[in-house]
Amino acid sequence: MMAEKLTIGKALNAGLRRALEQDPKVLIMGEDVGKLGGVFRITDGLQKDFGEDRVIDTPLAESGIIGTAIGLAIRGYRPVCEIQFDGFVYPAYDQIVSQVAKMHYRSQGKVKVPMVIRIPFGGGIGAVEHHSESPEAYFSHTAGLKVVACSSPQDAYTMIQQAIASDDPIVFFEPKRRYHEKGDVDTEATYPLHASRRLRPGTDATVLAYGPMVRTVLDAATAAAEDGRDLEVFDLRTLSPLDLEPVYESVRRTGRCVVVHEAPSNVGLGAEIAARITEECFYSLEAPVLRVTGFDTPYPAARLEEDFLPDLDRVLDAVDRTFGW
Numbered sequence: 001m002m003a004e005k006l007t008i009g010k011a012l013n014a015g016l017r018r019a020l021e022q023d024p025k026v027l028i029m030g031e032d033v034g035k036l037g038g039v040f041r042i043t044d045g046l047q048k049d050f051g052e053d054r055v056i057d058t059p060l061a062e063s064g065i066i067g068t069a070i071g072l073a074i075r076g077y078r079p080v081c082e083i084q085f086d087g088f089v090y091p092a093y094d095q096i097v098s099q100v101a102k103m104h105y106r107s108q109g110k111v112k113v114p115m116v117i118r119i120p121f122g123g124g125i126g127a128v129e130h131h132s133e134s135p136e137a138y139f140s141h142t143a144g145l146k147v148v149a150c151s152s153p154q155d156a157y158t159m160i161q162q163a164i165a166s167d168d169p170i171v172f173f174e175p176k177r178r179y180h181e182k183g184d185v186d187t188e189a190t191y192p193l194h195a196s197r198r199l200r201p202g203t204d205a206t207v208l209a210y211g212p213m214v215r216t217v218l219d220a221a222t223a224a225a226e227d228g229r230d231l232e233v234f235d236l237r238t239l240s241p242l243d244l245e246p247v248y249e250s251v252r253r254t255g256r257c258v259v260v261h262e263a264p265s266n267v268g269l270g271a272e273i274a275a276r277i278t279e280e281c282f283y284s285l286e287a288p289v290l291r292v293t294g295f296d297t298p299y300p301a302a303r304l305e306e307d308f309l310p311d312l313d314r315v316l317d318a319v320d321r322t323f324g325w
Contacts (some may be wrong), residue, residue: 003184003185003186004185004186005184006153006157006183006185007179007182008152008156008174008175008178009042009179009180010153011154011156011157011183011185012150012157012174013041013042013044015158015159015160015161017049018187019080019161023078023165024054025077025078026077026079026080027055027077027078027079028043028056028082029058029068029069029081029082030057030065030084030118031059031060031065031082031084032084033046033056033058033082034046034047034052034057035057038084040176042118042179043082062088062092065083065092066100067099069081069115070099070103070113070115072115073112074103074112078114078115078165079115079116080164081115081116081117082118083118083119083120084120085130085176086121086122086131086132086134087129087133087135090135092117096171097139100113100117101143101144101145103144104144104169105144112167113169114166114167114168115170116163116164116171116172117171118172119173119174120179121134121136121149121174121175121176121212122134122175122177122211122262123294123305124176124305125176125177126305127302132299133299134261134294135263136171136211136239136269137263137267137268137269139171139240140239140240140269140272144169145169145171146170146171146238146240146241147170147171147238148170148173148193148194149172149173149175149211149236150173150174150237151175151209151214152183152214153181153182153183153184153185154183154185154189155191155235155237156174158189158190158191159172160172162193166193173211175211178215181215193238194243196237196238196242196244196246196247197234197235197237198232198234199234200221202231202232203230203254204229204232204256205231205232205254205255205256205257205258205322205323206232206251206257207221207232207233207234207258207315208233208236208257208258208273209233209234209235209259209260209261210235210239212262213260214233216260216310216311216312216315217233220312220315220316223316229319231319232253232254234246236273239269242272242273244273244276244280248280248281251281251285252281252284255284255285255286255287256285256286256287256323257281257289257290258289258315258318258319258322259290259291260291260293260310260315260318261291261292262293262309262310264294264295264297265293265296268293270291270293271291274288274289274290274291287321287322288322290318290321290322291318292310292314292315292318293310295308
Protein backbone atom coordinates (compact mmCIF):
# COMPACT_ATOMS: atom_id res chain seq x y z
CA MET A 1 0.00 0.00 0.00
CA MET A 2 1.22 3.49 -0.83
CA ALA A 3 2.41 5.51 2.14
CA GLU A 4 0.43 8.62 3.03
CA LYS A 5 2.06 11.82 4.25
CA LEU A 6 0.62 12.75 7.65
CA THR A 7 1.56 14.84 10.66
CA ILE A 8 2.03 13.07 13.99
CA GLY A 9 -1.26 14.59 15.15
CA LYS A 10 -3.18 13.36 12.10
CA ALA A 11 -1.52 9.95 12.37
CA LEU A 12 -2.69 9.62 15.97
CA ASN A 13 -6.19 10.64 14.91
CA ALA A 14 -6.17 8.03 12.13
CA GLY A 15 -4.89 5.35 14.52
CA LEU A 16 -7.58 6.13 17.07
CA ARG A 17 -10.23 6.10 14.35
CA ARG A 18 -9.12 2.68 13.14
CA ALA A 19 -9.15 1.30 16.70
CA LEU A 20 -12.69 2.62 17.23
CA GLU A 21 -13.79 1.03 13.96
CA GLN A 22 -12.27 -2.36 14.69
CA ASP A 23 -13.40 -2.84 18.30
CA PRO A 24 -16.74 -1.56 19.68
CA LYS A 25 -15.30 -1.84 23.21
CA VAL A 26 -12.81 0.98 22.55
CA LEU A 27 -13.79 4.27 24.20
CA ILE A 28 -12.09 7.67 24.26
CA MET A 29 -12.53 9.90 27.29
CA GLY A 30 -11.05 13.17 28.46
CA GLU A 31 -11.47 16.90 28.79
CA ASP A 32 -12.72 18.49 25.55
CA VAL A 33 -11.96 15.40 23.45
CA GLY A 34 -15.44 15.36 21.91
CA LYS A 35 -16.95 18.49 20.40
CA LEU A 36 -13.66 20.40 20.45
CA GLY A 37 -11.57 17.42 19.30
CA GLY A 38 -8.98 17.97 22.04
CA VAL A 39 -6.82 21.04 22.60
CA PHE A 40 -4.36 19.69 20.02
CA ARG A 41 -7.22 18.37 17.81
CA ILE A 42 -5.98 14.80 18.09
CA THR A 43 -9.54 13.48 18.49
CA ASP A 44 -11.02 15.85 15.92
CA GLY A 45 -14.16 14.47 14.27
CA LEU A 46 -14.28 11.25 16.27
CA GLN A 47 -17.28 12.13 18.44
CA LYS A 48 -19.21 13.22 15.37
CA ASP A 49 -18.61 9.85 13.70
CA PHE A 50 -18.76 7.49 16.70
CA GLY A 51 -21.15 9.27 19.04
CA GLU A 52 -21.06 10.68 22.56
CA ASP A 53 -21.19 7.20 24.13
CA ARG A 54 -17.79 6.29 22.70
CA VAL A 55 -15.98 9.66 22.61
CA ILE A 56 -16.82 11.18 25.95
CA ASP A 57 -16.30 14.73 27.16
CA THR A 58 -15.52 14.37 30.86
CA PRO A 59 -15.52 16.82 33.76
CA LEU A 60 -12.24 18.57 34.55
CA ALA A 61 -11.18 15.86 37.00
CA GLU A 62 -8.22 13.68 36.04
CA SER A 63 -8.63 11.38 39.03
CA GLY A 64 -12.25 10.85 38.00
CA ILE A 65 -11.28 10.16 34.39
CA ILE A 66 -8.78 7.47 35.38
CA GLY A 67 -10.98 6.02 38.14
CA THR A 68 -13.91 5.66 35.74
CA ALA A 69 -11.65 4.12 33.10
CA ILE A 70 -10.42 1.50 35.59
CA GLY A 71 -13.98 0.33 36.17
CA LEU A 72 -14.68 0.27 32.45
CA ALA A 73 -11.50 -1.71 31.74
CA ILE A 74 -12.34 -4.29 34.41
CA ARG A 75 -15.76 -4.71 32.78
CA GLY A 76 -14.20 -5.49 29.39
CA TYR A 77 -13.95 -2.11 27.71
CA ARG A 78 -10.74 -0.59 26.34
CA PRO A 79 -10.75 3.04 27.46
CA VAL A 80 -8.29 5.53 26.02
CA CYS A 81 -7.88 8.45 28.44
CA GLU A 82 -6.48 11.76 27.27
CA ILE A 83 -4.62 13.83 29.84
CA GLN A 84 -4.87 17.28 28.30
CA PHE A 85 -1.35 18.39 29.26
CA ASP A 86 1.51 16.52 30.95
CA GLY A 87 1.38 18.71 34.05
CA PHE A 88 -2.28 17.82 34.60
CA VAL A 89 -1.60 14.13 35.23
CA TYR A 90 -0.64 14.53 38.88
CA PRO A 91 -4.20 14.59 40.31
CA ALA A 92 -4.57 11.15 38.68
CA TYR A 93 -1.20 9.87 39.87
CA ASP A 94 -2.64 8.03 42.89
CA GLN A 95 -5.17 6.20 40.72
CA ILE A 96 -2.50 5.25 38.17
CA VAL A 97 0.17 3.93 40.56
CA SER A 98 -2.12 2.53 43.26
CA GLN A 99 -4.86 1.00 41.10
CA VAL A 100 -4.03 0.83 37.39
CA ALA A 101 -0.52 -0.51 37.94
CA LYS A 102 -1.37 -3.00 40.69
CA MET A 103 -4.77 -4.48 39.82
CA HIS A 104 -3.50 -7.34 37.65
CA TYR A 105 -0.80 -8.35 40.15
CA ARG A 106 -3.04 -7.94 43.16
CA SER A 107 -5.67 -10.23 41.63
CA GLN A 108 -3.03 -12.88 40.78
CA GLY A 109 -3.71 -12.32 37.08
CA LYS A 110 -7.49 -12.71 37.28
CA VAL A 111 -8.25 -9.03 36.53
CA LYS A 112 -6.94 -7.24 33.45
CA VAL A 113 -6.90 -3.47 33.05
CA PRO A 114 -6.52 -2.86 29.29
CA MET A 115 -6.39 0.93 29.17
CA VAL A 116 -4.24 3.60 27.54
CA ILE A 117 -3.36 6.91 29.15
CA ARG A 118 -2.34 9.41 26.48
CA ILE A 119 -0.11 12.24 27.69
CA PRO A 120 1.25 15.06 25.47
CA PHE A 121 4.66 15.73 27.01
CA GLY A 122 7.73 17.92 26.78
CA GLY A 123 8.32 21.58 26.12
CA GLY A 124 9.04 23.81 23.17
CA ILE A 125 5.56 25.30 22.62
CA GLY A 126 5.88 28.47 24.69
CA ALA A 127 3.25 27.35 27.19
CA VAL A 128 2.52 28.58 30.70
CA GLU A 129 3.25 26.76 33.96
CA HIS A 130 2.07 23.12 34.25
CA HIS A 131 1.85 22.77 30.45
CA SER A 132 5.42 21.62 29.74
CA GLU A 133 6.60 18.66 31.80
CA SER A 134 8.47 15.39 31.31
CA PRO A 135 6.98 13.01 33.90
CA GLU A 136 7.98 9.74 32.22
CA ALA A 137 10.38 8.59 34.94
CA TYR A 138 7.57 8.49 37.53
CA PHE A 139 5.64 5.97 35.46
CA SER A 140 8.61 4.02 34.11
CA HIS A 141 9.65 3.43 37.73
CA THR A 142 6.24 1.96 38.57
CA ALA A 143 6.01 -1.82 38.27
CA GLY A 144 2.83 -2.91 36.52
CA LEU A 145 2.78 -0.11 33.96
CA LYS A 146 4.13 -0.16 30.45
CA VAL A 147 5.35 3.14 29.05
CA VAL A 148 5.99 4.08 25.42
CA ALA A 149 6.78 7.27 23.50
CA CYS A 150 6.21 7.82 19.80
CA SER A 151 8.38 10.19 17.77
CA SER A 152 7.20 9.88 14.15
CA PRO A 153 3.91 9.77 12.26
CA GLN A 154 4.43 6.09 11.40
CA ASP A 155 4.98 5.13 15.03
CA ALA A 156 2.13 7.37 16.18
CA TYR A 157 -0.29 5.57 13.88
CA THR A 158 0.93 2.06 14.64
CA MET A 159 1.82 2.32 18.33
CA ILE A 160 -1.48 3.84 19.46
CA GLN A 161 -3.36 0.91 17.92
CA GLN A 162 -0.97 -1.63 19.45
CA ALA A 163 -1.30 0.03 22.85
CA ILE A 164 -5.10 -0.05 22.69
CA ALA A 165 -5.07 -3.73 21.67
CA SER A 166 -2.73 -4.66 24.55
CA ASP A 167 -4.17 -6.23 27.70
CA ASP A 168 -1.67 -4.25 29.78
CA PRO A 169 -2.20 -0.68 31.01
CA ILE A 170 0.01 1.58 28.92
CA VAL A 171 1.08 5.18 29.47
CA PHE A 172 1.43 6.63 25.97
CA PHE A 173 3.60 9.74 25.67
CA GLU A 174 3.21 12.02 22.66
CA PRO A 175 5.78 14.74 21.79
CA LYS A 176 3.50 17.77 21.70
CA ARG A 177 5.93 20.11 19.96
CA ARG A 178 6.28 17.56 17.13
CA TYR A 179 2.54 17.14 16.49
CA HIS A 180 2.78 19.10 13.23
CA GLU A 181 5.84 17.33 11.80
CA LYS A 182 5.05 15.28 8.71
CA GLY A 183 6.20 11.86 7.58
CA ASP A 184 5.18 8.83 5.58
CA VAL A 185 2.61 6.49 7.13
CA ASP A 186 2.09 3.00 5.74
CA THR A 187 -1.20 1.84 7.22
CA GLU A 188 -0.20 -1.81 6.81
CA ALA A 189 3.30 -1.56 8.33
CA THR A 190 3.99 -3.33 11.61
CA TYR A 191 6.82 -3.15 14.14
CA PRO A 192 6.83 -4.52 17.70
CA LEU A 193 5.47 -2.07 20.27
CA HIS A 194 8.07 -2.73 22.96
CA ALA A 195 11.18 -2.57 20.77
CA SER A 196 13.79 0.10 20.20
CA ARG A 197 14.67 1.02 16.64
CA ARG A 198 17.95 1.99 14.96
CA LEU A 199 17.18 5.02 12.82
CA ARG A 200 20.65 5.74 11.51
CA PRO A 201 23.65 3.38 11.32
CA GLY A 202 27.03 4.65 12.42
CA THR A 203 30.45 3.58 13.62
CA ASP A 204 31.83 6.29 15.93
CA ALA A 205 29.32 6.70 18.78
CA THR A 206 25.83 5.54 19.76
CA VAL A 207 23.27 8.23 20.56
CA LEU A 208 19.93 7.34 22.20
CA ALA A 209 16.74 9.39 22.47
CA TYR A 210 12.97 9.10 22.58
CA GLY A 211 9.94 11.30 21.94
CA PRO A 212 10.69 14.95 21.06
CA MET A 213 14.47 14.52 21.26
CA VAL A 214 14.68 12.00 18.42
CA ARG A 215 14.48 14.75 15.78
CA THR A 216 17.12 16.77 17.65
CA VAL A 217 19.48 13.80 17.74
CA LEU A 218 18.99 13.00 14.06
CA ASP A 219 19.79 16.62 13.21
CA ALA A 220 22.90 16.38 15.38
CA ALA A 221 23.99 13.24 13.54
CA THR A 222 23.61 15.04 10.21
CA ALA A 223 25.70 17.93 11.50
CA ALA A 224 28.33 15.55 12.92
CA ALA A 225 28.65 13.83 9.54
CA GLU A 226 29.75 17.13 8.02
CA ASP A 227 32.70 17.01 10.41
CA GLY A 228 33.47 13.41 9.53
CA ARG A 229 31.93 11.83 12.63
CA ASP A 230 29.54 8.89 12.07
CA LEU A 231 26.84 8.63 14.76
CA GLU A 232 24.51 5.66 15.20
CA VAL A 233 21.07 6.84 16.36
CA PHE A 234 18.44 4.83 18.24
CA ASP A 235 14.87 5.74 19.07
CA LEU A 236 14.18 3.86 22.31
CA ARG A 237 10.36 4.00 21.75
CA THR A 238 9.61 1.82 24.79
CA LEU A 239 10.62 3.25 28.18
CA SER A 240 9.26 0.39 30.28
CA PRO A 241 10.22 -2.25 29.45
CA LEU A 242 13.45 -0.91 27.97
CA ASP A 243 14.69 -2.78 24.89
CA LEU A 244 18.46 -2.37 25.14
CA GLU A 245 19.87 -5.53 23.53
CA PRO A 246 20.26 -3.76 20.13
CA VAL A 247 21.82 -0.82 21.98
CA TYR A 248 24.35 -3.08 23.72
CA GLU A 249 25.38 -4.54 20.36
CA SER A 250 25.83 -1.02 19.00
CA VAL A 251 27.85 0.26 21.98
CA ARG A 252 30.14 -2.77 21.83
CA ARG A 253 30.98 -1.68 18.26
CA THR A 254 31.23 2.09 18.77
CA GLY A 255 32.66 2.16 22.30
CA ARG A 256 30.84 5.40 23.09
CA CYS A 257 27.29 6.32 24.09
CA VAL A 258 25.28 9.49 24.73
CA VAL A 259 21.71 9.42 26.11
CA VAL A 260 19.45 12.40 25.43
CA HIS A 261 16.12 13.38 27.03
CA GLU A 262 14.26 16.57 27.98
CA ALA A 263 13.53 15.51 31.57
CA PRO A 264 15.97 16.58 34.31
CA SER A 265 19.00 14.33 34.76
CA ASN A 266 18.56 13.53 38.46
CA VAL A 267 17.16 9.97 38.76
CA GLY A 268 15.99 10.22 35.15
CA LEU A 269 15.74 7.47 32.55
CA GLY A 270 19.17 8.41 31.27
CA ALA A 271 20.70 7.31 34.58
CA GLU A 272 19.07 3.87 34.38
CA ILE A 273 20.10 3.44 30.76
CA ALA A 274 23.68 4.55 31.47
CA ALA A 275 23.91 2.10 34.38
CA ARG A 276 22.68 -0.83 32.32
CA ILE A 277 24.99 -0.04 29.41
CA THR A 278 27.94 0.26 31.79
CA GLU A 279 27.10 -3.10 33.36
CA GLU A 280 26.72 -4.88 30.03
CA CYS A 281 29.36 -3.13 27.90
CA PHE A 282 32.03 -2.08 30.42
CA TYR A 283 34.99 -3.65 28.62
CA SER A 284 33.93 -2.16 25.29
CA LEU A 285 33.51 1.42 26.50
CA GLU A 286 36.14 3.98 25.53
CA ALA A 287 34.51 6.67 27.69
CA PRO A 288 31.75 6.95 30.30
CA VAL A 289 28.18 6.97 29.08
CA LEU A 290 27.16 10.64 29.03
CA ARG A 291 23.74 12.25 29.43
CA VAL A 292 22.32 15.35 27.77
CA THR A 293 19.16 16.41 29.57
CA GLY A 294 17.05 19.25 30.86
CA PHE A 295 18.32 20.91 34.01
CA ASP A 296 17.39 19.96 37.56
CA THR A 297 14.97 22.84 37.96
CA PRO A 298 11.24 23.28 37.53
CA TYR A 299 10.41 23.92 33.88
CA PRO A 300 11.20 27.59 33.24
CA ALA A 301 9.09 30.39 31.82
CA ALA A 302 8.53 30.20 28.07
CA ARG A 303 11.14 32.85 27.27
CA LEU A 304 13.82 30.65 28.86
CA GLU A 305 12.80 27.23 27.58
CA GLU A 306 15.27 27.24 24.68
CA ASP A 307 18.05 27.48 27.27
CA PHE A 308 16.53 24.60 29.24
CA LEU A 309 15.91 22.14 26.41
CA PRO A 310 18.77 20.03 25.04
CA ASP A 311 19.68 21.20 21.55
CA LEU A 312 21.94 20.15 18.70
CA ASP A 313 25.00 21.93 20.12
CA ARG A 314 24.67 20.26 23.54
CA VAL A 315 24.35 16.83 21.92
CA LEU A 316 27.42 17.42 19.74
CA ASP A 317 29.37 18.73 22.74
CA ALA A 318 28.65 15.50 24.64
CA VAL A 319 29.76 13.44 21.65
CA ASP A 320 32.98 15.47 21.49
CA ARG A 321 33.57 14.85 25.19
CA THR A 322 33.34 11.09 24.71
CA PHE A 323 36.25 11.36 22.27
CA GLY A 324 38.32 13.66 24.46
CA TRP A 325 37.89 11.75 27.72
